[in-house]
Amino acid sequence: MPLIKLFLDICFFRKGPQDTPASNLLLGLAISAYLIVGFVLLGLEGDWAGAVVEAIAEGAMVFGFLFVVLYLGKKLPRLRQTATALYGCDALISATAIPLLALLLMAPEAKPVYIFLTFLLLWHLAVVGHILRHALAIPFFYGVALAFGYVVISYQVMMALFDRAT
Template sequence: MPLIKLFLDICFFKKGPQDVPASGLLLALAILAYSVVGVVLLGLERDWRGAVVEAAVEGLMLFAFIYTALHLRRKIPRLQKTATALYACDALISAAAIPFLAWLSATPEVKGVYFFLMFLMLWHLAVVGHILRHALAISFFFGVGLAFGYIIVSYQVMMALFDRVT
């Protein structure tokens, strides 16, 4: 439970990636949580095999982004903690979306759900910006901009790789 509280504190901007314990096991668990949540989310709209492949590609792209950003800022020693924070916080926020996306897939005319999902997307963007701010020693707004840029690029890559219609 203390670890879940830590990642919730990061999601609520009370702590940062520097507060995450340096642990290969914790990073592996965060990646596992990220992957499971990703497969469940993607599985709501496609077959499970495709969902597993897409979740794996998304996870690898996120790691490549984190590594590249830290490398360019010469902050590679922060990789493990930053990756753990990003994967774990993404898993927490994305898990909150699962019941609402399932509801939408069953009843698409429920308009209020769209507002909640938009809130989750904006919150996720802010959390990633917060983590990047601490990891890269940049401003919060630059971190959010970097996160937004990553989301746009990763979305385009995923659409191209998996031939998905927007």
């Protein structure tokens, strides 16, 4: 499917958000995929109703973050393409974590899974940095730093909002 290939190309740093069509339909599909994957990941522990609310909250925070950084960077016209790239790539990377997290729920002592999940997190940060680099026309390091800052802040906000045990 060409859409998955596009997101894979972005995830492997062969393309950027500028290669994503500026389409409301495509943005809606990417957001839907993001929400479904987020719902499954968050619901693995059994709180499916809470997972819906948390997935929507996370999705809204992502959009808010993109809006603010693109607005401040005077690149707001790139919002649709950037959001599409970010939601689509996040859904792909996060989907690979679903079986790993399910395995950890069954066998928490499976240490190699933790290593692979750490790799996925670092790869995700690099992909978001890559997307932000192109969207904001900034160096890659700054894009990764923005991504890391967002992850730290969003984690704190989600813990405060949803009172999850750390």
